[in-house]
Amino acid sequence: MTLVSAFLLLFLVMDPAGNVPVFLAALKPVAPGRRRLVIVRELLIALGVLVLFLFAGPTVLGALGISEQALSIAGGIILFLIALRMIFPGQGGPAGDEIEGEPFVVPLAIPLLAGPSAMASVMLVMSTDPTRWPTWLAALLLAWTTSAVILLLANRLSRFFGRRGLIAIERLMGMILTAVAVEMFMRGVAAYGG
Numbered sequence: 001m002t003l004v005s006a007f008l009l010l011f012l013v014m015d016p017a018g019n020v021p022v023f024l025a026a027l028k029p030v031a032p033g034r035r036r037l038v039i040v041r042e043l044l045i046a047l048g049v050l051v052l053f054l055f056a057g058p059t060v061l062g063a064l065g066i067s068e069q070a071l072s073i074a075g076g077i078i079l080f081l082i083a084l085r086m087i088f089p090g091q092g093g094p095a096g097d098e099i100e101g102e103p104f105v106v107p108l109a110i111p112l113l114a115g116p117s118a119m120a121s122v123m124l125v126m127s128t129d130p131t132r133w134p135t136w137l138a139a140l141l142l143a144w145t146t147s148a149v150i151l152l153l154a155n156r157l158s159r160f161f162g163r164r165g166l167i168a169i170e171r172l173m174g175m176i177l178t179a180v181a182v183e184m185f186m187r188g189v190a191a192y193g194g
Contacts, residue, residue, distance in 0.1 A: 006125045006139035012177045013079065013118045016147035018086055018170035020154045021163065022112060026103045036152065038102060043148045045105055046113035050122050050140055053114075057123030058130060068127045069192040075120045076185025082117045083181055086174025113147065124184070 027035045061071060125136045150157065158166065 010143035014147045016150035042108040045109035049114040053119045054122040072188030075124045079181035083174045083177035
């Protein structure tokens with residue numbers, strides 16, 4: 001895995017374009033002057049969680065006796081399910097029940113940005129070669145920064161692309177993530193069998 005492929009994987013899993021409508025809906029009750037501050041706070045919380053999983057995740061997996069192959073297979077399955085939800089969204093938002101007032105940690109930081117698939121992805125990336133941790137951290141920071149820019153521009157993007165445009169982008173990202181998930185699953189199976 002390279003810096004670019006790790007960045008793309010993490011960026012697709014964070015799905016900032018698909019999260020734009022959810023962020024806008026969750027921030028409706030927040031005063032317009034505080035919205036940017038809330039987005040930055042939630043982004044920083046998500047980054048903290050993902051960095052924690054990047055470095056502590058492999059240790060936890062080792063303590064549990066979970067192999068890299070099992071993580072790759074499980075990660076592929078989880079990413080595939082997330083990708084299916086992006087392509088064929090069900091009723092209700094991905095954030096679950098609506099929360100009144102200003103969101104804090106849930107649902108914006110967790111699970112929208114630092115959800116189970118993002119946590120599994122950073123652990124998977126680190127487990128491929130722990131000695132390359134600066135590369136994996138750089139990939140995470142690049143994916144997070146790109147996501148942050150998109151989410152901070154959420155109002156403008158929503159007006160520019162419109163609801164249908166954002167849905168089309170999310171479905172396209174879901175299609176790409178499906179291919180990534182299948183590849184991750186097949187690599188895990190091949191490594192386990194070989």
